[in-house]
Amino acid sequence: xxxxxxxxxxxxxxxxxxxxxxxxxxxxxxxxxxxxxxxxxxxxxxxxxxxxxxxxxxxxxxxxxxxxxxxxxxxxxxxxxxxxxxxxxxxxxxxxxxxxxxxxxxxxxxxxxxxxxxxxxxxxxxxxxxxxxxxxxxxxxxxxxxxxxxxxxxxxxxxxxxxxxxxxxxxxxxxxxxxxxxxxxxxxxxxxxxxxxxxxxxxxxxxxxxxxxxxxxxxxxxxxxxxxxxxxxxxxxxxxxxxxxxxxxxxxxxxxxxxxxxxxxxxxxxxxxxxxxxxxxxxxxxxxxxxxxxxxxxxxxxxxxxxxxxxxxxxxxxxxxxxxxxxxxxxxxxxxxxxxxxxxxxxxxxxxxxxxxxxxxxxxxxxxxxxxxxxxxxxxxxxxxxxxxxxxxxxxxxxxxxxxxxxxxxxxxxxxxxxxxxxxxxxxxxxxxxxxxxxxxxxxxxxxxxxxxxxx
Amino acid sequence: xxxxxxxxxxxxxxxxxxxxxxxxxxxxxxxxxxxxxxxxxxxxxxxxxxxxxxxxxxxxxxxxxxxxxxxxxxxxxxxxxxxxxxxxxxxxxxxxxxxxxxxxxxxxxxxxxxxxxxxxxxxxxxxxxxxxxxxxxxxxxxxxxxxxxxxxxxxxxxxxxxxxxxxxxxxxxxxxxxxxxxxxxxxxxxxxxxxxxxxxxxxxxxxxxxxxxxxxxxxxxxxxxxxxxxxxxxxxxxxxxxxxxxxxx
Numbered sequence: 094x095x096x097x098x099x100x101x102x103x104x105x106x107x108x109x110x111x112x113x114x115x116x117x118x119x120x121x122x123x124x125x126x127x128x129x130x131x132x133x134x135x136x137x138x139x140x141x142x143x144x145x146x147x148x149x150x151x152x153x154x155x156x157x158x159x160x161x162x163x164x165x166x167x168x169x170x171x172x173x174x175x176x177x178x179x180x181x182x183x184x185x186x187x188x189x190x191x192x193x194x195x196x197x198x199x200x201x202x203x204x205x206x207x208x209x210x211x212x213x214x215x216x217x218x219x220x221x222x223x224x225x226x227x228x229x230x231x232x233x234x235x236x237x238x239x240x241x242x243x244x245x246x247x248x249x250x251x252x253x254x255x256x257x258x259x260x261x262x263x264x265x266x267x268x269x270x271x272x273x274x275x276x277x278x279x280x281x282x283x284x285x286x287x288x289x290x291x292x293x294x295x296x297x298x299x300x301x302x303x304x305x306x307x308x309x310x311x312x313x314x315x316x317x318x319x320x321x322x323x324x325x326x327x328x329x330x331x332x333x334x335x336x337x338x339x340x341x342x343x344x345x346x347x348x349x350x351x352x353x354x355x356x357x358x359x360x361x362x363x364x365x366x367x368x369x370x371x372x373x374x375x376x377x378x379x380x381x382x383x384x385x386x387x388x389x390x391x392x393x394x395x396x397x398x399x400x401x402x403x404x405x406x407x408x409x410x411x412x413x414x415x416x417x418x419x420x421x422x423x424x425x426x427x428x429x430x431x432x433x434x435x436x437x438x439x440x441x442x443x444x445x446x447x448x449x450x451x452x453x454x455x456x457x458x459x460x461x462x463x464x465x466x467x468x469x470x471x472x473x474x475x476x477x478x479x480x481x482x483x484x485x486x487x488x489x490x491x492x493x494x495x496x497x498x499x500x501x502x503x504x505x506x507x508x509x510x511x512x513x514x515x516x517x518x519x520x521x522x523x524x525x526x527x528x529x530x531x532x533x534x535x536x537x538x539x540x541x542x543x544x545x546x547x548x549x
Numbered sequence: 550x551x552x553x554x555x556x557x558x559x560x561x562x563x564x565x566x567x568x569x570x571x572x573x574x575x576x577x578x579x580x581x582x583x584x585x586x587x588x589x590x591x592x593x594x595x596x597x598x599x600x601x602x603x604x605x606x607x608x609x610x611x612x613x614x615x616x617x618x619x620x621x622x623x624x625x626x627x628x629x630x631x632x633x634x635x636x637x638x639x640x641x642x643x644x645x646x647x648x649x650x651x652x653x654x655x656x657x658x659x660x661x662x663x664x665x666x667x668x669x670x671x672x673x674x675x676x677x678x679x680x681x682x683x684x685x686x687x688x689x690x691x692x693x694x695x696x697x698x699x700x701x702x703x704x705x706x707x708x709x710x711x712x713x714x715x716x717x718x719x720x721x722x723x724x725x726x727x728x729x730x731x732x733x734x735x736x737x738x739x740x741x742x743x744x745x746x747x748x749x750x751x752x753x754x755x756x757x758x759x760x761x762x763x764x765x766x767x768x769x770x771x772x773x774x775x776x777x778x779x780x781x782x783x784x785x786x787x788x789x790x791x792x793x794x795x796x797x798x
Contacts, residue, residue: 157754162778165725
């Protein structure tokens with residue numbers, strides 16, 4: 094086991110990793126920017142070190158600052174959390190070169206899965222269905238049109254690098270395709286420094302279902318069930334639940350079993366998530382892999398009772414998993430609500446300011462992962478996630494009831510939050526019946542959605 | 550950062566609503582709860598006025614009087630300025646001490662939020678640079694007291710610190726790494742604004758430590774070869790034209 098871990102992240106995930114370190118009896122150092130000096134993880138840490146100014150490029154995103162902090166504090170491993178440097182294979186490589194351990198997939202594994210397009214082909218060749226699409230990267234406009242004919246319209250233009258909806262466009266005709274290519278290229282170049290594009294057939298009314306896997310250094314892999322993240326706004330997940338209401342237990346088992354078999358064959362290591370689109374017939378298509386601990390990992394923790402961050406750290410030390418697929422039992426239903434500092438009434442504009450009052454909800458099956466406290470000033474420099482409310486119940490209905498009570502109890506004053514959108518979700522027929530799809534919220538419009546909930 | 554009394558360690562100031570008098574430090578942020586925006590704006594205006602007009606005047610008064618402490622009240626506010634004795638090494642909390650768990654969120658408390666072994670004892674007596682990373686003008690040489698600045702706006706306190714001691718500046722660390730002062734850097738050397746005083750080695754890349762102002766080098770707050778964090782105070786600079794040996798306390 095490691096002697097001391099540098100936590101190179103902030104907010105709720107820094108706190109979550111700190112708790113995992115304490116559970117393991119490993120010392121931890123919280124690396125923070127000047128804007129986070131008074132933050133909860135820094136206050137709770139036994140040791141904390143300022144690595145730079147508020148600007149993330151000079152603190153949380155600065156590989157030299159993070160590694161230097163790890164060295165001068167005597168750490169032997171770095172936990173990158175999610176976002177920031179968590180999937181940067183260059184960073185993972187430099188960490189290794191300084192005789193430190195990167196808690197996540199090794200650099201060569203991150204590199205293998207860095208391109209979405211080649212990952213899609215790799216896992217496709219290992220038995221995962223992928224969405225029919227272009228044969229490799231588009232060489233030029235003529236090639237794009239040729240491939241477009243073969244894929245069929247409507248189709249989706251996607252950048253090979255990165256995610257988050259940037260450089261992505263749905264087009265319905267060859268003319269739209271031709272017109273959109275340059276825009277997508279420049280968006281992708283600006284966002285990821287790589288303008289390679291590929292095409293995928295457009296699937297209407299899909300659900301986003303993802304499989305959580307864990308693979309140790311010795312090639313032993315398990316899955317920990319799936320999560321359904323179909324409630325999205327502009328490709329951003331709003332709430333996640335598990336198991337997915339969209340698939341039968343047999344279909345879920347098949348999806349999860351095939352996913353873990355494919356990533357083990359592909360040489361994956363550590364925890365990871367395979368994302369799939371599921372269409373109305375229940376057919377599933379692999380879209381991408383996330384090589385990190387995810388924001389929504391608590392859903393899986395509630396269902397399995399497994400501490401995912403502890404497991405991730407153990408795998409990174411080179412420990413074998415120590416249990417097999419049959420030891421993983423999922424129980425009941427869990428829902429995670431992302432609590433963001435965003436105003437649903439104003440196009441989800443991010444907010445900052447002082448949290449004047451904060452009360453976390455409680456009760457059976459209720460968990461709040463948050464770095465909030467009364468008096469905390471939410472800095473404007475980083476993402477708007479204030480925390481995650483996770484509820485568990487023996488059935489989906491029970492989890493929804495607990496979610497309703499917990500959201501009502503949650504008190505965050507002084508700063509606007511997106512809690513109303515969650516409350517609207519729990520009043521939405523489409524959600525309650527388990528038939529929410531990824532584009533539903535955008536199609537209906539958030540304000541219409543909120544208004545409908547207010548009427549009911 | 551500036552509303553942290555680590556930054557003005559030789560003068561303890563308290564400015565708090567009269568209603569909370571006697572209450573322990575923590576009430577600070579939570580006291581916002583019951584107040585409206587207008588009331589809060591009024592409070593901030595009051596703090597600005599107190600720090601701009603009262604505090605500098607009080608400091609002059611205190612330094613010429615030989616008194617240990619002066620307290621003045623106006624409306625619902627009181628300001629107290631107190632002398633604190635010369636620093637003893639290791640006074641106060643050490644970096645490796647655990648931070649207070651009782652009152653997370655409370656900004657102004659003389660103790661560091663955490664620490665690391667490389668430079669233990671260093672941070673307590675030395676303020677951190679402000680958010681911009683530019684060197685802070687404040688007095689570092691005296692021990693920090695237990696005072697609080699619960700509700701003061703950062704700007705107000707920064708001005709207060711300025712008023713409290715215009716005689717010293719601090720060169721701070723531009724990076725997290727290992728501090729290497731220039732060998733010829735010794736107390737008493739005259740330096741110009743922008744002079745290179747040494748470097749902080751971040752993974753083999755030296756990041757210059759520069760004098761933030763003209764002056765005469767005072768105490769080194771960190772030994773050569775020690776680990777430092779970003780913004781950490783490294784070297785005192787007595788401002789040009791002021792006697793370095795002025796008596797205090």
